[in-house]
Every structure is written in structure tokens, then in C-alpha cells.
Amino acid sequence: MEPWHLYDSRTPLHYVVNRVKGFTTDMAMRNATPFLHRYLYRDHTPQCILSCFTLSVLYENRTQENTAMVMRALHSSVRELVNAETSRAVATPVEKLARTQALFLFQIIRLLDGDVILRAQGEKDIPLLKIWLGDLCKMRENLANQALLGEIVMRRHPPGEWTVSITHAAGDVLAC
Numbered sequence: 001m002e003p004w005h006l007y008d009s010r011t012p013l014h015y016v017v018n019r020v021k022g023f024t025t026d027m028a029m030r031n032a033t034p035f036l037h038r039y040l041y042r043d044h045t046p047q048c049i050l051s052c053f054t055l056s057v058l059y060e061n062r063t064q065e066n067t068a069m070v071m072r073a074l075h076s077s078v079r080e081l082v083n084a085e086t087s088r089a090v091a092t093p094v095e096k097l098a099r100t101q102a103l104f105l106f107q108i109i110r111l112l113d114g115d116v117i118l119r120a121q122g123e124k125d126i127p128l129l130k131i132w133l134g135d136l137c138k139m140r141e142n143l144a145n146q147a148l149l150g151e152i153v154m155r156r157h158p159p160g161e162w163t164v165s166i167t168h169a170a171g172d173v174l175a176c
Contacts (some may be wrong), residue, residue: 020114027105036101046095048085051077052102059109075121078106082128093139100132101163 005011023033031053032038043047055077062070077108085091085099107129110122 011140013126017112020108023108024056024105024111025060027053028060033101033105035104041094041098044094046098048081049098051081052105055062056105071115071118074106074109074118078121078125082108082125085132086128096132096135096139100129100136103129103132 005013008014026033027036030038055074058070058073081099081102088095091099103125106127107122110118110125113119
């Protein structure tokens, strides 16, 4: 595929790139993206998601006058995320998901903004994003194995409500 297809609004590549760029707008305006539900962190919002939301709002509302400060905030937020998460000894599954989602959104800004310096910074963190995505894949595989195990165990023992309902229903039938 020729590189100019990226700039041709009639091509699927153009649509996909623009849709991915729009994830920051989705986050800023609706607190949601195709991979981050607005209620996912309703009860407990990790700091990295708050930073990601704040940065998305700043980025989407940048002007010529404040762009330099927004880019400083972006750089600071990314460094805080990376430093906090790489030094963390143990992370819960929710924390692993949140940090990966936040870094992914930061990467969208840095890699697709068009700024050469941001792109270089973003390229340095691609291996880290791959590691974090790998962690999520391992969790998914473990959950799939647990789900299969759980299904086998659950089939042997129906839920208590079913037992009560079936007992009552059987009693009603016998009473008739």
C-alpha cells in the first residue's frame, strides 16, 4: 500500500488511523473508548486513569498558546506512569489493565500527533506497552483456564437458588 493512502480520506487506512486518533476525544468527552467502558473504574479509579483522563481533556482543548504546557503535562504524566508501574512489585489485575489502557492512550497522542519529539518519546515506550499487553494476555489465558475449571465444578453443584426453586416447584407440583 502506498504511503499517500493514509492521507486519502477514501481509504480504510485513513479511517482507521483517524478513528484511533479519536480515542483521546472519546476519553475527554465521554470518559470512554472502545476498549475502556465509562463505568469500569466507577468505584475505584486508579491514578493513572485519572491522569489519562486529565491529559485527554487538556490535549483535546489545546490551543496555540497552551500547547507547550499541554505537551509538558503529557511528558510528565507518562513518566509518572512508567516510573510508578515499573517500580511496582505486585499489581492487581485491575491495576495492570488500567496502566495498559493509560499508556495506550498516551501512545496514541505521542505516536500520531505529528510531532517528531513526541513520536521519538513514544517509540521508546513501545516495548513496555508490549510487555504490559503480554501480561494482560497471560491473565486472559489464566482466566480462560479458570473459567473452564469453574464450568466443570459448577455443573456438579447447581446454585443454591436453583435448588430452592426446584424444591419449591416440586413441592407445588406434588401439592396439586
